[in-house]
Amino acid sequence: MKNAVILGGGTYGEVFLTYLTEQGFTILGFFDDNEDSWGKLIHGLPVLGGMEKLLKNNLTQPIHQVFCPIGDNHIRTKYLSKLKKAGFEIPNFIHDSVLLNDDVTIGEGVYILPGAMIMPHTIIKNYVIISMGSKVAHHTILEDGVFISTGVNVGAGIHIQKKAFLGISSTVMTGVTSIGRNALIGSGAVVIRNIEDNHVVAGVPAKTLRILKEKKENLPIAIANEHQKLKVNAMEIVGFDLACHDLKTAEDIELYKKYLKNFKGFDAFYKIELFNVKNSETEQLKYFILSKNNEVICLMPFALRKIIIDHKDTTYNDVSSFYGYSGPLYNEKLKNEDLINFWHLVDAWYNKHNVVTEFMRFNLDGNHQNYSGIIAATLNNVKGVIIDNDEEQWNSFVPKVRNNYRKASGNGLEAKIYHQAISDEIINTFHTIYIGTMERNNAANNYYFTLNYFKQLIQANPASNAIIIIYKDAIPISTELVLLNSDTMYSFLGGTVSEYFHLRPNDFLKIEALKWGKTQGFKNYVLGGGRINGDSLYKYKKSFFPKNEDVVFYTGRKIIKQDVYEKLVTLSTKYTYTLNEKDIINDFFPLYRKPKTN
Numbered sequence: 001m002k003n004a005v006i007l008g009g010g011t012y013g014e015v016f017l018t019y020l021t022e023q024g025f026t027i028l029g030f031f032d033d034n035e036d037s038w039g040k041l042i043h044g045l046p047v048l049g050g051m052e053k054l055l056k057n058n059l060t061q062p063i064h065q066v067f068c069p070i071g072d073n074h075i076r077t078k079y080l081s082k083l084k085k086a087g088f089e090i091p092n093f094i095h096d097s098v099l100l101n102d103d104v105t106i107g108e109g110v111y112i113l114p115g116a117m118i119m120p121h122t123i124i125k126n127y128v129i130i131s132m133g134s135k136v137a138h139h140t141i142l143e144d145g146v147f148i149s150t151g152v153n154v155g156a157g158i159h160i161q162k163k164a165f166l167g168i169s170s171t172v173m174t175g176v177t178s179i180g181r182n183a184l185i186g187s188g189a190v191v192i193r194n195i196e197d198n199h200v201v202a203g204v205p206a207k208t209l210r211i212l213k214e215k216k217e218n219l220p221i222a223i224a225n226e227h228q229k230l231k232v233n234a235m236e237i238v239g240f241d242l243a244c245h246d247l248k249t250a251e252d253i254e255l256y257k258k259y260l261k262n263f264k265g266f267d268a269f270y271k272i273e274l275f276n277v278k279n280s281e282t283e284q285l286k287y288f289i290l291s292k293n294n295e296v297i298c299l300m301p302f303a304l305r306k307i308i309i310d311h312k313d314t315t316y317n318d319v320s321s322f323y324g325y326s327g328p329l330y331n332e333k334l335k336n337e338d339l340i341n342f343w344h345l346v347d348a349w350y351n352k353h354n355v356v357t358e359f360m361r362f363n364l365d366g367n368h369q370n371y372s373g374i375i376a377a378t379l380n381n382v383k384g385v386i387i388d389n390d391e392e393q394w395n396s397f398v399p400k401v402r403n404n405y406r407k408a409s410g411n412g413l414e415a416k417i418y419h420q421a422i423s424d425e426i427i428n429t430f431h432t433i434y435i436g437t438m439e440r441n442n443a444a445n446n447y448y449f450t451l452n453y454f455k456q457l458i459q460a461n462p463a464s465n466a467i468i469i470i471y472k473d474a475i476p477i478s479t480e481l482v483l484l485n486s487d488t489m490y491s492f493l494g495g496t497v498s499e500y501f502h503l504r505p506n507d508f509l510k511i512e513a514l515k516w517g518k519t520q521g522f523k524n525y526v527l528g529g530g531r532i533n534g535d536s537l538y539k540y541k542k543s544f545f546p547k548n549e550d551v552v553f554y555t556g557r558k559i560i561k562q563d564v565y566e567k568l569v570t571l572s573t574k575y576t577y578t579l580n581e582k583d584i585i586n587d588f589f590p591l592y593r594k595p596k597t598n
Contacts, residue, residue, distance in 0.1 A: 017043055347372055
């Protein structure tokens with residue numbers, strides 16, 4: 001067994017001691033240039049001296065291997081290079097939990113920590129550290145001395161130059177081709193364009209804060225040539241295939257429904273009848289299918305829209321998901337790395353088809369994870385647990401809800417739930433009350449749906465929908481359309497006749513729907529959110545499930561072509577626009593589609 005030591009007695013050195021001993025390395029002790037630490041013990045092992053003593057290698061037990069987990073890229077690179085020349089072995093450390101393909105090329109003195117994922121055809125040069133949970137996509141090059149902190153996402157085909165430092169949870173998006181030498185990317189930053197040598201950047205999107213004084217170094221020609229040879233079509237990942245299909249003809253729709261059967265029970269918001277979008281000259285309905293080893297594992301519908309400004313076709317497109325919960329739909333067969341591959345392939349498709357931006361509404365099941373754009377926590381949604389014990393469920397409501405339900409019952413209200421075979425008459429009744437409610441509230445146009453829309457949705461998917469109607473003396477006064485997934489009910493659209501508000505039909509409807517859901521085996525009831533977090537609508541919904549934790553509705557915003565985006569916003573607004581990091585999250589997105597006010 002070869003003897004090893006750790007150069008650097010700080011906290012990272014302590015962490016490495018644990019990792020190395022767990023994986024069977026024999027560690028004699030530490031070396032550190034801090035003289036005050038010499039002779040002291042770190043977890044039972046001595047600090048044996050400094051770098052000068054280490055180079056002499058004159059201990060009783062010879063030293064064969066040296067690990068140097070020092071965070072400073074310049075010091076780590078300098079020391080390991082010097083130790084290698086002195087004849088020491090500079091081994092790699094790759095934790096057992098790392099997902100690493102055989103096609104990855106790795107140099108010397110590389111440390112890859114737990115939970116990291118490295119895709120095929122990546123090149124990792126010498127003295128690189130990749131910390132916990134970070135992901136590096138295919139055909140990326142990490143030059144000597146790069147440090148990738150915890151939770152970093154690095155896209156495909158990116159050349160990260162020597163001694164660059166990527167801070168915790170930062171993201172370098174696919175489409176970026178170079179991160180410069182000695183560049184420093186701040187924690188949480190989202191890099192959407194190339195970073196020059198010695199630049200310190202931070203923010204969303206990342207902007208230069210300052211430039212380090214260290215002299216720039218030219219990229220060796222050999223490395224530049226090697227990088228050019230490695231550039232391949234980003235849409236090709238071994239074992240994966242991304243197909244984009246139209247949704248125009250009856251045959252297209254049948255094929256989509258066939259694919260959708262792969263995700264039965266989780267597809268309530270992915271029914272084509274729900275989308276309420278039609279193909280036109282400026283908007284096309286499409287969907288992606290991701291296959292892994294010829295097996296369908298992911299589906300995502302979307303609208304591809306031409307970008308028209310001042311009645312002129314810009315020749316560019318953008319992408320938007322449909323109304324409601326959307327994003328990639330997948331089942332338990334899909335792994336995290338599969339979803340990363342999906343977004344890399346999608347982004348490559350976007351680049352090829354002149355897509356400038358993407359706006360995505362995610363579902364409530366966590367499909368925002370591993371998204372390659374910027375994620376915004378948009379709205380808290382009330383999600384309640386349907387409890388087996390009736391008394392416990394009743395007591396979980398706030399007192400006002402219980403009182404309103406008693407009042408509604410005393411007023412002789414009756415609930416009827418229609419499921420599976422729902423007649424045109426019932427759909428007509430629902431639609432009449434719903435439209436009256438929209439008009440009374442001056443709802444935005446996107447909340448108006450036609451009678452034919454509901455008929456097609458319900459009749460094409462009888463098992464995925466239920467209509468609840470509350471009656472007073474056989475007169476329908478309140479209603480709700482509920483969408484049904486495997487174990488969850490989703491409150492979708494509905495309304496109440498205003499002159500019956502005093503009878504408290506809304507509270508009565510929610511509790512009767514919940515009771516019915518329990519008899520059908522549903523476990524959760526999602527009521528949605530308010531117009532904004534914490535408003536009166538949200539508080540009303542929360543009163544039914546005050547003890548349950550909300551789920552967050554996330555939206556995704558992605559700029560694929562920043563220079564084009566800035567030009568389009570400039571054309572639209574008539575003033576010169578430069579991307580501001582706050583705009584992506586805090587303003588209308590994309591800005592070139594922001595409605596104009598008089």
